[in-house]
Amino acid sequence: MRDAFETLRLDGVSRSFGGHEALAGLDLTIKRGEFIALLGPSGCGKSTALNCLAGLLPLTRGSIWKDEARLDVLPPERRGFGMVFQNYALFPHLSVRHNVAFGLQMRRVPRAELRRRVDEALRLVHLEDQAGKLPGRLSGGQQQRVAIARAVVLEPSLVLMDEPLSNLDAKLRLEMRTEIRRLHQSLGLTTVYVTHDQEEALSLADRLVVLRAGRVQQIGTPEQLHTEPANWHVADFMGYRNLLPLRAGPRRGAGIVVELEGRELVGTPVDGPAPGSEVIAGIRPEDLRIGPAGGTGVPAVVEVVEYQGREVAVEALTAGGVSLNLRSADRPAVGDRITVTVDPRRLLVFPAGDPR
The missing domain is CATH 3.40.50.300 (P-loop containing nucleotide triphosphate hydrolases)
Structure with a gap:
């Protein structure tokens, strides 16, 4: 050398x-x-x-x-x-x-x-x-x-x-x-x-x-x-396809509350988002879970299903018009009503300002 x-x-x-x-x-x-x-x-x-x-x-x-x-x-x-x-x-x-x-x-x-x-x-x-x-x-x-x-x-x-x-x-x-x-x-x-x-x-x-x-x-x-x-921004490049503009609620233990479609979700704060501030909640498609209609998660309707071998990529739309990207071994059909649940350990909550 x-x-x-x-x-x-x-x-x-x-x-x-x-x-x-x-x-x-x-x-x-x-x-x-x-x-x-x-x-x-x-x-x-x-x-x-x-x-x-x-x-x-x-x-x-x-x-x-x-x-x-x-x-x-x-x-x-x-x-x-x-x-x-x-x-x-x-x-x-x-x-x-x-x-x-x-x-x-x-x-x-x-x-x-x-x-x-x-x-x-x-x-x-x-x-x-x-x-x-x-x-x-x-x-x-x-x-x-x-x-x-x-x-x-x-x-x-x-x-x-x-x-x-x-x-x-x-x-x-x-x-x-x-x-x-x-x-x-x-x-x-x-x-x-x-x-x-x-x-x-x-x-x-x-x-x-x-x-x-x-x-x-x-x-x-x-x-x-x-x-x-x-x-x-880093989350976006690292595969967090779900980046949702929300408002932060109160702290709950080490987590922070955000609300999506009237449902409270607890996520992990990154870089100190303040309660009441605008935030970006990020989660990977594989960390969202599909449940049956009427479950405890966020209600949504399946819009797109893409075959990807052992899994399918799913795009679902909530009643409020929020698009969610999921990956699942289950294979819902377009038009199915589902509920979407989130693992709080996987939901990251960032300040919404310019990362620079």
Whole structure:
């Protein structure tokens, strides 16, 4: 591993475009061997952060450090990073082997070592039999493997990946996710990975950085963000499809009361919502339960049922016009009257203001 480091530190990294702050004060310390995912919607600043790290964008403010050496003053080619782009960025006139070898040739690596490293990189991504082909003769998944081989063959201290799976179909995305994680672990890579797909981020990363409008919303492990989102924006990205604007009632023990369709629900307060204030109550579809009509829950009518294998996804509408998303092993029919109950341990209650 070239230029190995113990920690990579981003101190207040910011980038503006024409007065618009695309990235504001990003503080992040990455340990050697970590897999970090930058997660958020389009325009949140995640690709800007990656390009600042790569040296493709100069910083407006802040600094980047590899151990005690300052990096943001160096050009991209002197940072020792590998990059995998969304559109693969392969040379169409060069064979797979020559695409992978290109960076080593630019570094004037001796021929014998070059051949050994290219052979090893092709073996790692299972493309030995495709080495003589041009990229245009490969599938999308194979082209992405070439791009990954071209990055890791340089033995970089850090690999940067910018939505590398977004152009692939669902089956290939799953396969490549496994391959990327396998390579990360087997080669002891340090990886920073940009994605808008929360499932992808949860399955790959050791830690996630959720961004919104250029600002960090939360940094934590997949489990922390999945079970303890810091605000309703993070909850939205972590699969809390039911985000209900309500008003907070009184505290009840460690919980807080909210009212939905005349029914009192007790949820877990997050970030100190005050009694009487406007709140967002968040719950995952799998944490709502379907009961028979006339039960003790919130009455609703089934509007949509989607088959998803062992479970169905259900959209139900309450009498007050609130849409609820549920997942269930039971299979109600469109038009069925049901009641919906909530596990209070799973209902999170956030302040309704802008999370920034």
